[in-house]
Amino acid sequence: xxxxxxxxxxxxxxxxxxxxxxxxxxxxxxxxxxxxxxxxxxxxxxxxxxxxxxxxxxxxxxxxxxxxxxxxxxxxxxxxxxxxxxxxxxxxxxxxxxxxxxxxxxxxxxxxxxxxxxxxxxxxxxxxxxxxxxxxxxxxxxxxxxxxxxxxxxxxxxxxxxxxxxxxxxxxxxxxxxxxxxxxxxxxxxxxxxxxxxxxxxxxxxxxxxxxxxxxxxxxxxxxxxxxxxxxxxxxxxxxxxxxxxxxxxxxxxxxxxxxxxxxxxxxxxxxxxxxxxxxxxxxxxxxxxxxxxxxxxxxxxxxxxxxxxxxxxxxxxxxxxxxxxxxxxxxxxxxxxxxxxxxxxxxxxxxxxxxxxxxxxxxxxxxxxxxxxxxxxxxxxxxxxxxxxxxxxxxxxxxxxxxxxxxxxxxxx
Numbered sequence: 003x004x005x006x007x008x009x010x011x012x013x014x015x016x017x018x019x020x021x022x023x024x025x026x027x028x029x030x031x032x033x034x035x036x037x038x039x040x041x042x043x044x045x046x047x048x049x050x051x052x053x054x055x056x057x058x059x060x061x062x063x064x065x066x067x068x069x070x071x072x073x074x075x076x077x078x079x080x081x082x083x084x085x086x087x088x089x090x091x092x093x094x095x096x097x098x099x100x101x102x103x104x105x106x107x108x109x110x111x112x113x114x115x116x117x118x119x120x121x122x123x124x125x126x127x128x129x130x131x132x133x134x135x136x137x138x139x140x141x142x143x144x145x146x147x148x149x150x151x152x153x154x155x156x157x158x159x160x161x162x163x164x165x166x167x168x169x170x171x172x173x174x175x176x177x178x179x180x181x182x183x184x185x186x187x188x189x190x191x192x193x194x195x196x197x198x199x200x201x202x203x204x205x206x207x208x209x210x211x212x213x214x215x216x217x218x219x220x221x222x223x224x225x226x227x228x229x230x231x232x233x234x235x236x237x238x239x240x241x242x243x244x245x246x247x248x249x250x251x252x253x254x255x256x257x258x259x260x261x262x263x264x265x266x267x268x269x270x271x272x273x274x275x276x277x278x279x280x281x282x283x284x285x286x287x288x289x290x291x292x293x294x295x296x297x298x299x300x301x302x303x304x305x306x307x308x309x310x311x312x313x314x315x316x317x318x319x320x321x322x323x324x325x326x327x328x329x330x331x332x333x334x335x336x337x338x339x340x341x342x343x344x345x346x347x348x349x350x351x352x353x354x355x356x357x358x359x360x361x362x363x364x365x366x367x368x369x370x371x372x373x374x375x376x377x378x379x380x381x382x383x384x385x386x387x388x389x390x391x392x393x394x395x396x397x398x399x400x401x402x403x404x405x406x407x408x409x410x411x412x413x414x415x416x
Contacts, residue, residue, distance in 0.1 A: 010124050012180035014137070016076065016173045017117045018144040020083075023169030024110065025148020027087060028052075029241050030162045031103070032224035033234060037158055042225060044096040046347025048103050049221035053340040055104030057333075059111025072116045073177055079109040079116075080174035087167040091160055113173075139249065146245035152238035193326045195334070198315070201327075204376040205315030208268065209331045211369045212307040213338025215275075215362050218346040219304065220244065222358055223297075225347075229355040230286040243294050244301040251302020256309060256391035264314050264388055269373040271310065275303040276366035283359040300362075307369070308335060309391060316389035 028049075035045045067075045086105050093099070118137075125133045148169075155161035199206045223244055227237040259267040278300045285292045312331055319327055349357040 010121050010133070012176040013076075013117050013120045014140055015176040016080075017113070018140050019169050019173035019176075020080070020110070020113055021141060021144035022148040022151070023083075023087075023166035023173070025145040025241075025245075026151040026162070026169070026238075027106075027148075027166035028221070029149055029224045029238060030152060030157055030166070031090070031099075032222065033152075033157050033228055033237055034162075035099075036225050036228045038094055040096065042222075042347045042351040044347075045225055046222065046343040046345075046350075047096065048099045049217075049343040049347075050340050051100040051104040052107040052110075052221075053217065053336055055107025055109075056111045057107075057336050057340075058104070059108035060115065062108070063112030063115050066112060067116060067119075072120060073180070076113055076116045076177045077174045079112045080170050080177075083109045083113075084167045084170040087170060088163060091163055116177075138252075142245055142249035146242045146249075149238035149242035149245070153235040157234045193323060193330045195330060198327060198330050202315040202318045204265065204268075204373060205311045205318075205331065206334060207372050208311035208314070208369060209308060209334045210338040211365055212304070212311060213335035213340075214342040214345075215338075215365050215369075216304045216308070216342070217339035218342030218358065219300070219362055221343040222346055222350065225350065226355045226358050229350075236290075240294070240297060243298045247298030247301030248305030251299070252305050252309065255302070255306040256313075259306075259310050259313060259391050260388065261385065263377075263385065264310060264317065265373055265377050268307070268310050268314065269370055269377070271303050271306055272366050272370035272373060275300065275307070276363045276370060278303060279359040279363040279366060283356040283363070286356075313389050313391045 032045055032049065035048065036042075040048075063075070063079075066078070069075075070078070083106060086102050086109070089102055090099060121133055121137060148166075151165050152162070154165060193201075195206070220241070223241050224237050227240040228234075232240060255267065255271060278296055281296045282293070282300060285296050312328065315327060315331065346358050346361050349361055353360075
C-alpha cells in the first residue's frame, strides 16, 4: 500500500492543490457574484455551467491526453485554468462568467481524468479500495481546506482571484517533476441508460437526485450563507463544515448499508436528509451552532447517497459490468448536478434563501417515497449477497476501475 501511494504521490499532490484552488474559488465566485448584485438566477446559471463544461471535458479531454501525454496535458490544463481564473475580473457579467466557468469545468475534467487513470494503472488489484478511499479523503479535505483561504482578503477586491490561480499553477509542479511513466488512457465505457434503468430503477433515480440535491446545496451554499448575514470567513467555514461532514459520515452509513437491507438504509438516509434540510431552512434564525451542526449532518447524509446508490445498482448487475455502469451513473449524476442550481436559484430569488433547503427537502422526500415504492415492487438482495459499499466521490469515469467490485485483472500494476 505504501509503495502504491508513493508511486502516485505526485499526481495526488497536484490534484490536492487543484482542489484547494477549486474549493476557495467556487465559494468566492458565488460570494462575489452576490456582492456584485447578480440575480440569484444568474448565479445558478454560472454554477451550473461548471457541470456542463465538466461533462464536455470528460468527452473531449482524452483526445488531448492521447495527443501529448498525461504530464503535458495536465500542465496545459493547469495553465489554462490559471489563465481562465485571472480573466474573470476583466468582464464582470453573467455571459462571460458562464463561458469562463464552463471552461474551468472542462479543464478540471481533464485533470481529474489524468489523475484517475494514473491511479488506476499504478494500483494493484488488492489495493484498489484503499487507494480509492485515500483519493476520496484527499478530495474532501483539500476542497474543504480551500474554504479557509477566503479569509486572506476582502472578497470585493482582486486578490481572491489570484489565490486560486496560484494554487492551479502550483498543481502542475509535482506532476511535471515526476520521474514516473504515465500510463495510456482508456476509452470510457457506459451502459445504455434504458438498460441500466431496467436493471436498477432506484439506482438511476437515486444517483440523479443525489446530483440534483448535492450540487444545488454545495453550489449555492455560499449565497445562502451570505444572504443570512455571515461574514466572508463565516461563509468559508459554513462550506467547509458541509464538506467535512460528507467525509465523516460516509463510512458509518456505508457500514450500515452492508449489514442491513440497503434500500432501508437509503430510505432512512433520505428521510433524515429531508428533516435536516427542513431544519436548515429555519435554523439560521436560531443560532450559528445549530446551523453548523445541521449543515455537517446534511453533508454526511447527502454524501452517502451516491455511493449507496452505486452499491445498490451493483447488486443487480454482473461483475464485468461494474466499470460501464459506473460511467453511466456518473453521467446521470452530472445531469442532476447541472439541473440542481438552475432550479434552486430562481426559487431563492422569489422566496428568499431558505427556498434552497425547502427544495432540497422536497427532493429528499421524493427519493424516500420512490425508495419505499421500489421496496414494495421488488424483493431486494439478501444482505449476504449485497455488493460491498465503496466510499467514492462522483468525479470521472476514469476512477471506475479503482472500484474493488470491478472485474479487473489481478496482476501487479507496473
